[in-house]
Amino acid sequence: MELKKFVNEEEFQLGVGDFPQLHTLSEPPEIDAKEFLKLTIDDDANNPGIMGDAPIVIRGAAQAWGWDFEKMNLDLMKSKKYGNKQADYYPHNMLEETVHPIFFNLKEAIEQLSMPQSGYMDMDTSLPGTYIQWNVDEEAWRGMLDDMSATLPAVFEDKHWTDKCFDAEGVTKFNKNIHWKMMLIGEEDAGMFNHKDVMRMASWQVQMTGSKRWHICSPTQDKYVGAAGKF
Secondary structure (H helix, E strand, O other), X not given: OHHHHOXXXXXXXXXXXXXXXXXXXXXXXXXXXXXXXXXXXXXXXXXXXOOOOOOOEOOOHHHHOOOOHHHOOHHHHHOOOOOOOEEEEEOOOEOOOOOOOEEEEHHHHHHHHHOOOOOEOOEXXXXXXXXXXXXXXHHHHHHHHHHOOOOOOHHHOOXXXXXXXXXXXXXXXXXXXXXXXXXXXXXXXXXXXXXXXXXXXXOOOOOOOOOOOOOOOOHHHHHHOOOOOOO
8 A cells, every 4th residue: 555655664554553563565466558458358368467367557549549539528427328328426536335325317417526515414525535436327328439539448448248148228227236336426535445356257347537446355355354444
């Protein structure tokens, strides 16, 4: 964790209570974006180290793959095309596992993020950290890719198996119920509690704007992932 860089080991261990950091910190390996785009599904299957075994970083990936982020702006997300989609709005951040969202459509959630109109359970909505999680249905996901003229690497494309497993309604239910595809929007200081993902497969994230810190642990550290927000 970033904190460990600024305090000595004894102070750090005292600060995390019953969940000490017993693993070492390291920088994840990087892969060139254009080379990654050339990978095929067979490459991934025949070389398990490429995906899934450990985190990797691909800098400038979306730009190298032709994604036009300027087209996917808040005005478009508030438009009729996406604005009526249901979103989870967290005016109080997601740093604790016990928090619950307020349900808005995406247009309302973005408007609340920009200029809070209401009070929520005596919470000060002017504080930083507001967070929106939108579980994206298949139609909206494909629409966003088209809007951004986005090329998707073969190893990130799921149609080769979802089309075999689901009909159109089924794949949308899968996306939303499993949180298979998500759009996350947050203010400065927004974040999520430390947690373990239940799906035993690789996932990928594209940072469209701003920055986000990640602290990723191997399965050997599962026993140290305890109460929300602690390690």
